[in-house]
Amino acid sequence: MNLVPTSPTRKKYVMMPAFAVKRRIAMDKREDALVAWVEATPLNGVEMHDPEIGITCAGALYNNVREVLPEASTPKFSVTWPLPPKKLCDFALSVNKLYVVEETCTYFANHVKVLDIEVSVPPQGPLPRGGEVLPAHIKAAFGIGEPPHPAPAQGLPAPPCVRRSPQDVCPRHRRHWLLYARYRRALQGCRFRHRYGSIALNGTRHGAGSFW
Numbered sequence: 001m002n003l004v005p006t007s008p009t010r011k012k013y014v015m016m017p018a019f020a021v022k023r024r025i026a027m028d029k030r031e032d033a034l035v036a037w038v039e040a041t042p043l044n045g046v047e048m049h050d051p052e053i054g055i056t057c058a059g060a061l062y063n064n065v066r067e068v069l070p071e072a073s074t075p076k077f078s079v080t081w082p083l084p085p086k087k088l089c090d091f092a093l094s095v096n097k098l099y100v101v102e103e104t105c106t107y108f109a110n111h112v113k114v115l116d117i118e119v120s121v122p123p124q125g126p127l128p129r130g131g132e133v134l135p136a137h138i139k140a141a142f143g144i145g146e147p148p149h150p151a152p153a154q155g156l157p158a159p160p161c162v163r164r165s166p167q168d169v170c171p172r173h174r175r176h177w178l179l180y181a182r183y184r185r186a187l188q189g190c191r192f193r194h195r196y197g198s199i200a201l202n203g204t205r206h207g208a209g210s211f212w
Helices: 017-040 060-068 085-093 107-114 135-141 171-182 190-195
Strands: 044-047 050-056 072-077 097-100
Touching (some): 050 085, 085 107, 097 107
Parallel strands (some): 050 072, 050 097
Antiparallel strands (some): 044 072
């Protein structure tokens, strides 16, 4: 049996104190290279609109902010680690008030405050600290009311009855309907549709879900 020679890499992968000092220097160099890259990459840009309001956000919250506040200026970060400090400072200087919209963490707020940038609180109060931040939360925080909804329609006819008899089912699916009506208690609910919708009942040609 021929063994493939390998080179020892203990200094790279075994983080003893003597090795960790040199690896920390290498890690700092990689992070500096990443910061230079995120500053120059076109993946991180800025969408300038109204200079009165600037909102820092990323991910799904970017779509929520654009939906609720289309006139606000927002940086569009596709790479959020590490954050580009120069772009954040330039964006903060280009707007009068800077807000941070994020959920379940303070990642953006901490990085912005470290850069000595003032973060404003929304006019109607801060956003929820936990859970998902929805467009309704952003509207409430910035004092944006809901648009008027039309009144519900009146005098509509009642929906037709959904119960069927065997005579109302086509002959091709009548046997399936009768089997389901017989075993309704055992097969009711979504489990029947999802688990048994692709198999045949009692050796029939068509699957059980074909009569839905």
